[in-house]
Structures are given as structure tokens and as C-alpha cells.
Amino acid sequence: MSATSTAGTPGTPDPGATRRPSVGLDDPRLKDRSTSRTYAALALIVALLAVLPLLLDEQTEAVAIRTLIFAILAVGWNLMSGYGGMFSFGHAAFFGIGAYTDAYLLVEHGVSPWISMLVGATISAAAGTLIAFLCLRYRLAGAYFALATFAFAQVFLLAVQNLDFLRRTEGFNVPLLLEDSWSMMQFEQGSPIYFWIPLAVLALGLFGTVAFVNSRAGQYVQAVRDDEVAAASLGIRVMRYRLVTVALSCAFTSLAGAFYTQYYFFVGPEQAFGSGVSVNAIVPAVIGGIGTVFGPLVGALVVGPLSEWIAQILRDPPESLAFLQGVTGLDVAIYAALLVLIVLFMPKGIYGTLRDRFRS
Amino acid sequence: MTTSPTATDPGGPTIVEPDRERRSLKLPAAPLFVLAAVVVALALVYTVGQRETGLVTQSVATGLLLGGVYALVSVGLTLIFGVLGIVNFAQGAMLTMAMFLVYEMSTSGGIPVYVATLLAVPVMFLFGVLVQATLLNKLTMAGNEEGPLLITLGLSLLIVNVLLMIFGGRPLRVPGSVSGRVEILDAIMSYERLIAFGGALLVAGALTLLLRGTSFGLSIRAVSANTQGASLVGVDVSRVYALTFGIGSACVAVAGGLMAPFLSLTPSVGEQFTILAFVIVVLGGLGNVAGAVVGGLIIGLVQTVGALYLPGTGSLILVFGVFVLVLFFRPQGIFGATR
Numbered sequence: 001m002s003a004t005s006t007a008g009t010p011g012t013p014d015p016g017a018t019r020r021p022s023v024g025l026d027d028p029r030l031k032d033r034s035t036s037r038t039y040a041a042l043a044l045i046v047a048l049l050a051v052l053p054l055l056l057d058e059q060t061e062a063v064a065i066r067t068l069i070f071a072i073l074a075v076g077w078n079l080m081s082g083y084g085g086m087f088s089f090g091h092a093a094f095f096g097i098g099a100y101t102d103a104y105l106l107v108e109h110g111v112s113p114w115i116s117m118l119v120g121a122t123i124s125a126a127a128g129t130l131i132a133f134l135c136l137r138y139r140l141a142g143a144y145f146a147l148a149t150f151a152f153a154q155v156f157l158l159a160v161q162n163l164d165f166l167r168r169t170e171g172f173n174v175p176l177l178l179e180d181s182w183s184m185m186q187f188e189q190g191s192p193i194y195f196w197i198p199l200a201v202l203a204l205g206l207f208g209t210v211a212f213v214n215s216r217a218g219q220y221v222q223a224v225r226d227d228e229v230a231a232a233s234l235g236i237r238v239m240r241y242r243l244v245t246v247a248l249s250c251a252f253t254s255l256a257g258a259f260y261t262q263y264y265f266f267v268g269p270e271q272a273f274g275s276g277v278s279v280n281a282i283v284p285a286v287i288g289g290i291g292t293v294f295g296p297l298v299g300a301l302v303v304g305p306l307s308e309w310i311a312q313i314l315r316d317p318p319e320s321l322a323f324l325q326g327v328t329g330l331d332v333a334i335y336a337a338l339l340v341l342i343v344l345f346m347p348k349g350i351y352g353t354l355r356d357r358f359r360s
Numbered sequence: 361m362t363t364s365p366t367a368t369d370p371g372g373p374t375i376v377e378p379d380r381e382r383r384s385l386k387l388p389a390a391p392l393f394v395l396a397a398v399v400v401a402l403a404l405v406y407t408v409g410q411r412e413t414g415l416v417t418q419s420v421a422t423g424l425l426l427g428g429v430y431a432l433v434s435v436g437l438t439l440i441f442g443v444l445g446i447v448n449f450a451q452g453a454m455l456t457m458a459m460f461l462v463y464e465m466s467t468s469g470g471i472p473v474y475v476a477t478l479l480a481v482p483v484m485f486l487f488g489v490l491v492q493a494t495l496l497n498k499l500t501m502a503g504n505e506e507g508p509l510l511i512t513l514g515l516s517l518l519i520v521n522v523l524l525m526i527f528g529g530r531p532l533r534v535p536g537s538v539s540g541r542v543e544i545l546d547a548i549m550s551y552e553r554l555i556a557f558g559g560a561l562l563v564a565g566a567l568t569l570l571l572r573g574t575s576f577g578l579s580i581r582a583v584s585a586n587t588q589g590a591s592l593v594g595v596d597v598s599r600v601y602a603l604t605f606g607i608g609s610a611c612v613a614v615a616g617g618l619m620a621p622f623l624s625l626t627p628s629v630g631e632q633f634t635i636l637a638f639v640i641v642v643l644g645g646l647g648n649v650a651g652a653v654v655g656g657l658i659i660g661l662v663q664t665v666g667a668l669y670l671p672g673t674g675s676l677i678l679v680f681g682v683f684v685l686v687l688f689f690r691p692q693g694i695f696g697a698t699r
Binding site for chain 1: 445447495498499505506507509510511513514515516517518520521522523524525528529627635638639642670672673674676677680681683684687688689691
């Protein structure tokens with residue numbers, strides 16, 4: 001009722017003239033059922049995950065938390081590279097900005113991590129937007145865009161290693177407190193809160209992804225990804241919507257970095273800006289399914305526990321695999337092989353492929 | 361592929377022509393300009409750089425030799441990236457693989473390092489052909505850019521970690537090679553590095569001969585220039601792809617063998633070369649062998665002479681700075697004219 005009347009401009013005297021051709025926004029035919037179903041599924045998943053820390057022992061919880069960090073990274077990367085079509089090979093830069101902003105502000109100025117998260121997200125979004133603007137301004141695409149983002153992440157790594165106020169290669173140790181503190185985001189070891197915080201961040205990312213994908217900006221950027229020229233000729237401001245996507249992706253990725261510092265009590269240049277971090281953002285998303293809401297989560301659930309599971313096998317190998325005892329590198333080797341196989345045989349990832357199969 | 365609009369559109373030339381004109385005039389000048397820039401930069405370092413002359417000479421010499429090593433790794437990549445358009449992130453890992461191959465042959469088999477290098481060449485060639493034929497061809501033929509990038513990334517992680525499983529993480533040394541050093545113009549150079557430098561020139565020369573002087577080289581260049589056109593006139597594109605990747609890998613085998621004597625081998629030793637090789641290949645121009653050599657020398661110089669002012673890893677920032685500037689302002693590279 002009120003929705004239809006707002007469609008007319010304030011000066012329009014006859015509301016009937018504007019109402020007749022338009023369909024009411026509350027018309028049941030226009031209800032986006034699949035989106036509300038996605039929201040419901042997400043809410044269910046988050047609720048189920050939230051119970052996990054009450055059931056898991058401390059060691060398994062640590063694996064679960066690492067999995068959540070993978071998932072947050074992958075969700076952030078997926079926003080820019082999956083939906084935005086800008087293949088980033090340098091998400092370590094944004095993870096690192098989050099981690100280092102948190103560490104620096106906390107250690108040097110005693111700032112609460114919650115505030116540092118916001119500061120870090122802002123800096124990260126600004127840095128990401130600038131980098132992406134330069135790359136897009138000079139028309140880098142595909143492989144060149146990936147290489148440029150990789151180079152920028154390396155520059156960040158090298159810069160941190162050479163800057164005194166960021167303690168060069170030493171990194172930051174987070175000072176330990178004697179008791180739990182919400183304001184300083186420090187809790188007893190093994191506390192379920194350490195699981196719930198990244199879960200809340202992940203939930204924000206997943207719901208945010210759905211909301212973004214269905215928003216005007218999200219629709220535009222996907223149109224640009226699929227056909228830049230066509231989108232531009234329809235009047236979509238290509239650069240603007242791409243940069244919006246990049247800013248969201250980078251801001252979100254930095255949250256994972258801030259939490260990383262808080263949870264592991266230490267951050268150094270390699271842990272924050274190393275190329276391995278960029279790989280950790282890409283691999284779960286690719287394995288799960290690029291450009292899907294659930295893909296990064298599925299991928300993280302595969303990749304996260306994998307190395308722990310393999311480590312367990314190596315500690316106490318069955319007889320047929322006895323020669324593997326004490327060998328290092330197998331976990332990454334398997335994860336690498338999985339990556340190659342997925343790209344070759346399931347280019348849409350585990351979730352993407354399954355979804356397509358059930359639809360048809 | 362976009363065709364020039366000036367050929368068909370008589371109304372357009374006033375807008376498009378000047379830019380094209382300038383670019384085509386600028387091309388032959390670019391290498392000279394770069395050479396002049398390097399000479400001027402070095403002259404500045406010598407005269408007003410406030411560093412000891414002997415020190416500068418030594419770092420120029422070290423830089424050129426290091427550049428030779430870089431060139432060696434990059435000539436293989438320039439073919440793979442330039443012709444196939446594959447962002448081969450496994451280039452560094454394949455380099456490591458070649459080094460361990462040479463290590464294994466010279467320690468277990470007692471074969472001298474440089475002979476082992478020659479033996480490693482066909483092995484790596486076959487490895488490259490296999491990788492391209494089984495893992496990459498389908499995606500490259502479909503014009504997919506991100507797929508091959510992800511596959512070579514996975515391959516790189518796979519190679520490094522399998523080497524880690526076999527050899528462990530402790531640094532290893534290749535025994536018994538040519539030791540000793542020579543002094544040229546107050547700069548000390550080790551024989552091993554000089555040999556690697558010579559090897560780089562030799563490999564680059566051989567590749568240039570192959571590309572310019574043989575019919576197979578012609579088909580590689582044809583595929584690089586226009587894949588569809590080449591396949592229309594009867595070039596077996598997938599075969600060219602596989603062999604090109606093989607040749608690129610064989611170059612890496614030479615690089616690995618020549619570098620093994622002066623590096624301590626760990627499974628991650630080659631990784632740093634991957635991104636440097638990309639920097640060099642883009643700087644020199646995709647698919648341009650001479651460009652890769654010149655680019656390698658420039659990056660080597662930037663790194664060592666830059667280290668006089670930015671010690672430690674700081675000089676690498678300069679290298680990436682050069683890379684980003686080239687990507688933005690001259691994405692076709694110094695010698696590039698093809699794209």
C-alpha cells in the first residue's frame with residue numbers, strides 16, 4: 001500500500017496513474033523465495049555451528065577455529081574474485097593489514113581490538129580500493145591483475161620487514177592478561193568465545209554476501225564481470241561498482257587478520273603478509289566453488305580439518321602406510337593435489353557442481 | 361583480438377591515428393632508452409651516490425651475475441607465459457625440482473654436476489610436456505586464464521612438498537664443482553656464477569636460433585601471434601603447446617643445474633624466483649628471449665645496486681616498484697611489440 005504510493009513523485013496529484021502500471025512491491029509473485037531460503041539455510045548452519053564448541057575438546061576446537069579463519073578469508077576473497085571477477089592473488093595484504101593494525105594499536109597504544117578491527121577494516125578497504133583503482137585504471141585484467149595484486153602484497157611484506165615501528169621481522173606479541181576481558185578480546189584458553197567470535201564474523205560475511213549479491217551494486221558488478229562492455233553500455237558505472245566490491249572484500253578480509261592476532265597472541269610478517277595467506281584465501285573458495293554463497297564455507301570445511309586429519313594419520317600410521325611416519329609436507333601435498341583435481345574435473349567446485357546436479 | 365579500426369573506418373583516423381603513430385615510433389627507441397637510463401643511473405651512483413667506488417663496482421658485477429641467473433630462469437618462463445599465456449606459478453618449484461634432480465645424480469650417482477645438468481634437461485623436458493598435455497592443455501585451449509594459474513599453483517605446492525617429504529627441510533649442498541674466483545676490474549666473481557652467466561647467454565642464443573631459424577620455431581611464433589590462424593593453416597596447436605611447455609621446463613633444468621653449486625638446496629629455494637621471473641618476463645616483453653635476458657640483468661642490477669641504499673630485503677621493494685610501473689605504463693615490456 002504505502003510501497004506503491006511512494007513510487008510516485010511527491011508532486012504527482014493522482015496516485016492512481018502511477019499505481020496502475022506498476023506491480024505492488026508486496027505482490028506475492030515478486031517475493032524472492034530462493035533468497036529467503038538461503039537466509040534460512042545460513043541461519044540454520046550458523047546455529048548448528050554455534051553449538052560445536054560445547055561438544056568439542058580443546059584441540060579439536062583449535063582446528064575448528066582455524067577452519068573458521070580459512071572460511072572468513074575465502075568468503076572475503078570470493079566477494080572480489082568470485083562475484084567481482086577480479087582475480088586477487090594478494091589477499092594476504094588485507095589480512096595482514098587487519099592483523100598488524102590490531103597488533104600495533106594494541107601493543108603500542110593499548111587500543112581495544114574491537115576498535116582496531118574497525119580501524120583495520122577502514123585502512124584495508126582504502127588500500128584495496130587504491131590498488132584496485134590503479135590496476136583497473138591501467139586496464140589490467142586476468143593474469144596481469146593477479147600478478148599486480150601479488151606484487152602489491154609482496155611490497156607490503158617487504159615494507160613491514162623493513163619498518164622499525166612495525167618491528168621488522170620480529171613481529172608483535174600480544175600481552176597476556178590475567179583474566180578474561182571482553183574489551184581486550186582475551187579469554188581463557190579453549191573458551192568457546194574464541195569460536196563464537198569468528199563464527200559471528202563469518203555469519204556477518206555470509207549474510208552480507210547474500211545481501212550484497214541481491215543488492216543493486218551486487219547485481220551490477222556481476223553484470224560487469226560477465227560482460228564489461230555490455231554492462232558499461234547499459235549505463236553501469238563499471239569502476240564505481242567494482243571498487244565498492246573490492247572495498248567490502250578487503251574490509252572483511254582484514255577482520256580475519258585482526259582475529260588471528262588476538263587468537264594466536266603473535267603475528268609476524270610471514271604469518272600476516274606471506275604469499276601462503278593469499279593461497280589460503282584462494283584454495284578453499286576454489287575447492288568449494290567460486291562465486292557461490294556456500295562454496296567458500298564448504299571449501300574451508302574440507303581444507304581446514306584436512307591437515308589435522310593427515311597429521312593424525314602420520315603420528316600413528318596404519319601398517320600399509322608405515323613408511324610415512326614422521327614425514328612432513330604430506331598434508332600440503334594432498335591439499336595441492338586436491339586443488340589440481342578440483343580445477344580439472346569440477347571447475348565449479350564441490351558445492352557449485354553439486355548444486356547444478358540437483359537443479360537439473 | 362581487436363583489429364585496427366583505422367583500416368575500415370575512414371572517419372576515425374583523426375582520433376586513433378596519433379596514438380598508434382606515436383607508439384610505433386616509440387618502439388625501437390625503448391630498448392635504447394632503457395639502456396641509457398641504466399647507464400645514467402649507474403653513473404649517478406658512481407658520481408653523486410656517496411658510496412665507495414670499489415663497493416659499487418663489486419655490486420654492479422654481482423648484479424650482472426645475479427641477473428644472469430635470473431635470465432636463465434626467465435627465458436623458460438617467457439616462452440610459457442608469452443606463447444601459452446599460462447601464468448606458470450610452478451616455474452620456481454620446477455627449478456627446485458631440477459636442482460634436486462642434479463643433486464641426486466651427483467651425490468648418489470657420482471656424476472659431475474655439469475654432466476648431471478645435461479642429463480636433467482631431457483627429464484625436465486618430458487616432465488613439462490606431460491604437465492601441459494595432461495593438466496593444462498584443455499584449459500589453455502579454452503582460453504581460460506585463471507584455471508592454469510590455479511593448477512600451476514597447486515603443482516608448485518605439490519612439487520615443493522613432495523621434495524620436502526623425500527629430502528626433508530635441511531639445506532643440502534651439491535658437492536665437488538668448479539671452485540675458485542677471478543678478479544675483473546677490482547670485482548670478484550666466482551667461476552660457478554660466471555659459468556651460470558655464460559649458460560644463460562648460451563640458452564638464450566639457442567632458443568633464439570630455435571625460434572627464428574627452424575620451422576618448429578616458426579610454428580611456435582605463429583601460435584603465439586594468432587592461435588586460431590595457426591591452427592587454420594595446419595599447425596597442431598596442442599602439440600606446439602606441449603612442446604613449448606617442455607622447452608620452458610628444459611630451460612629451467614639448465615638453470616637448476618647451473619645454480620645448484622652456489623645455492624644451498626631446500627625445497628623452497630626456487631620459490632623466490634617465480635615472482636622475480638614474472639617481473640623479468642613482463643619487463644622484457646612476453647615471449648621475447650632477448651627481453652628476458654636484458655630484463656634479468658636489469659633486475660639483478662636493481663637488486664644489488666639498490667641494496668647499497670636499502671639493505672637487506674629492502675631492495676626487493678625497488679624490484680616490485682619497477683614491476684608495478686611497467687605493468688601500468690608499459691605492459692608490453694621493453695622489447696614487446698606483439699601485444
